[in-house]
Amino acid sequence: MEILLKNIETIAICIFAALTVSGALYVLFAKQIFYAAIGFLISLLGVAALMVFTDSEFVVASQIVIYVGGILVLLLFGIVLGNNPKAKDGSLEIENREFWMSACIVLVVSFLLVFLLSQIKMKEQTVQLAPTVKQLGLSLVSSYSIALELLGFLLLLALVAATFIAKKDD
Amino acid sequence: MLFTAAIVFAIGLAVVITKKNLILMLIGVELMFNAVNINLLVFGNQFPNKADAQWMAVFVMLVAAAEVAIGLAIILKIREHFKSLDPEDIAELKD
Numbered sequence: 001m002e003i004l005l006k007n008i009e010t011i012a013i014c015i016f017a018a019l020t021v022s023g024a025l026y027v028l029f030a031k032q033i034f035y036a037a038i039g040f041l042i043s044l045l046g047v048a049a050l051m052v053f054t055d056s057e058f059v060v061a062s063q064i065v066i067y068v069g070g071i072l073v074l075l076l077f078g079i080v081l082g083n084n085p086k087a088k089d090g091s092l093e094i095e096n097r098e099f100w101m102s103a104c105i106v107l108v109v110s111f112l113l114v115f116l117l118s119q120i121k122m123k124e125q126t127v128q129l130a131p132t133v134k135q136l137g138l139s140l141v142s143s144y145s146i147a148l149e150l151l152g153f154l155l156l157l158a159l160v161a162a163t164f165i166a167k168k169d170d
Numbered sequence: 171m172l173f174t175a176a177i178v179f180a181i182g183l184a185v186v187i188t189k190k191n192l193i194l195m196l197i198g199v200e201l202m203f204n205a206v207n208i209n210l211l212v213f214g215n216q217f218p219n220k221a222d223a224q225w226m227a228v229f230v231m232l233v234a235a236a237e238v239a240i241g242l243a244i245i246l247k248i249r250e251h252f253k254s255l256d257p258e259d260i261a262e263l264k265d
Contacts, residue, residue: 013171017171017173017174020174020178021174021177021178021181024177024178024181024182024185024201025181027181027185027194027197027198027201028181028184028185028188033191033193033194036194036197037197040197040200040201043178043201043204044204047178047204047207047208050171050174050208051207051208051211053171054171054208054211054212054214054215055215055220056211056214056220056223056224056227058224058228059207059211059224059227059228062228062231063207063231066231066232066234066235067200067204067231067234070235071200071234071235071238074238074239074242075193075196075197075238075242077242078193078242078245078246079193081246099188101187102184102187102188103184105183105184105187106180106181106183106184107180109179109180109183110176110177110179110180113176113179113180114173114176114177117172117173117176120172122216131220131221131224135221136221136224136225139221139225140225144225147225147229151229151232151233154232154233154236155232155235155236157236158235158236158237158239158240159239161240161243162239162240162242162243163243165240165243165244165247166242166243166246166247
């Protein structure tokens with residue numbers, strides 16, 4: 001039973017990893033910017049699913065709320081608002097520039113990273129309970145209170161600044 | 171899982187390098203953020219206090235959200251002013 005569960009977990013991780021990588025590849029190869037955003041959505045959901053296996057349910061929830069619910073919607077708004085669909089000027093079309101050079105860079109970077117990661121010796125996973133949401137909340141208001149305040153300030157600043165930059169000037 | 175993160179990071183880098191569109195470059199940066207977050211959580215499991223890494227990942231996400239909001243506002247302005255999103259067209263300072 002234990003081994004079966006372990007196998008199922010490995011298979012699930014592989015499936016979600018394939019989903020994440022294929023979504024990211026679709027972003028790289030998509031010919032239209034809207035489709036690239038859809039590929040990005042798939043990749044984000046795959047990352048959220050992968051995060052489940054690291055015992056961090058709270059981060060998964062925030063990933064879905066912040067990325068899928070916030071950043072992706074913002075990006076889609078940016079794509080839709082900025083493009084006039086009647087102007088068939090191909091502004092929605094995208095093309096890759098210097099494709100082979102970047103493909104070489106990517107291959108080198110990913111081989112380097114995979115090589116470095118394979119050198120890491122992980123500790124044996126100690127049996128340890130993941131922090132509950134209650135513990136997370138307590139640590140947020142105790143050890144991370146300064147970071148929390150700073151982030152709140154940063155987000156407020158970003159909100160005001162984005163509104164200020166994007167407003168029509170007279 | 172770490173290898174997935176490495177590959178996604180490399181793809182995000184490729185998107186930033188190759189694309190001729192500022193919004194897509196932003197998406198590439200977000201892909202790299204995601205890869206880093208996965209790594210953060212996996213390595214965080216090695217430490218006794220798992221809450222540290224989890225809050226770090228959430229903070230990374232929030233900073234990314236702020237960055238995207240500002241970035242999109244700037245991109246909308248750039249499109250208004252230059253009528254283009256190609257970074258090559260916005261090289262006025264270089265010339």
